[in-house]
Amino acid sequence: MKNHSVVNNMIACHQCDSLLPMPYLLEGQNALCGCCGAMLFSKKKDAINRTIAVAIAGLLLFFPATLLPIIGIGAAGLYNDASLVDCITLLIDSRNYVLAFAVFMFTIAIPVVRLITALYITWCIKFQQIKPSLLVFFRSYHVLDTWTMLHVFFLGVIVSMYKLSSLADMTIDGGLFSLILLLLCSTLMSVTIDQHSIWHELEKSLEQ
């Protein structure tokens, strides 16, 4: 089986298609393409445990981050505050359905599914319960990564705060802190999750 050893011991750069020998990495190292410099993959330290921890923390934070009011304003004795869910219901009330759907998907649905996907896969690998359905789950992870926009939403909140502070009395609520922590977990997950090792693990276990 000459072909078999080629596909297992080589890797092709996804940016320039150069065929390279599969590098052997130590924990914390990155493999870069020698031809174009794109990152091929990296080996993460204690990836499974860390990903489980970050994903659980992120999922727990989702409730306060979406339900608690983020910021509020007061003027002339009137007061109003809004949470992320309020933002979306308001968009539906004002019949901006496309916008409501987009905001819901990019800030709630996709980030949640992304955390659940990562948790489910790392959990199954940790406890040696690997089944073919995991392939379908993990295949979607890459797509979910592209469409997670919590970081942009957070910057949006910051810009709004700056804007509002000049218009009225602005208050910061618990939702903002939860949102910061959630963003931290969501970002950390891209750092802790080791996609290359997970694929390798799935392949090894399902072959047997």
Next chain:
Amino acid sequence: MSNKALAAGLGSCPKCHKLNVMHASRQVCSRCLTLFSARKPKSIEYTLAWTIAALVMFIPANIYPMMVFYTFGKPEASTILEGIAIFIQMGMLPVAVIIFIASFVVPLGKIIGLFTLMYNTKRKTQLTLKQQGQLYHIVEFLGPWSMLDVFVVTVMAAVVNLGFLSSIEPAVGITYFTLMVVFTIFAAESFDPRLLWDNHQKHNHQSLSEKTYKNTDVLHHDK
């Protein structure tokens, strides 16, 4: 010239990056069972279609107002550029710059970048491969950041809701703007960067063979 997987009859899976021996133009990855091709099929056609769709959406996104600001029941609508002008008038230059970059420079730059990349897969260009790779990275990275203004308007509309005193409502322009951002992300996703390297290799081969052809021509004439 380095080895290319395509030339060796191999293809790497777009989802799990596993190397596969290609038996057909479209086949299932041996590791993750994704159906894939050695190159994204009709990559340029899809990228072009999404980019044009984004460009079309860019027009109403800038003509129609993004939000309407009601003070004491009096509506005041503002488009992207008008909103930025208001910021400058209020002396909030940093915010004006951020919004201008995120909602005007970045989307337009992305569309121009995508057209440049598509052109580079077909023709010989002045850009080096490294620059083309960087351009692709920038276009890919910038994708979600253009949504900034959409989120700002969303948050503002939800928070500034003090009845008759003052309130903000999102207007139709923002829907077009959201669609434009989504379309540019689809366009970047459809683009296959390996086509840039394929094109480079093809042109280098061509110019080499052209030179040898000319040389033999000269020899013939000499005879």
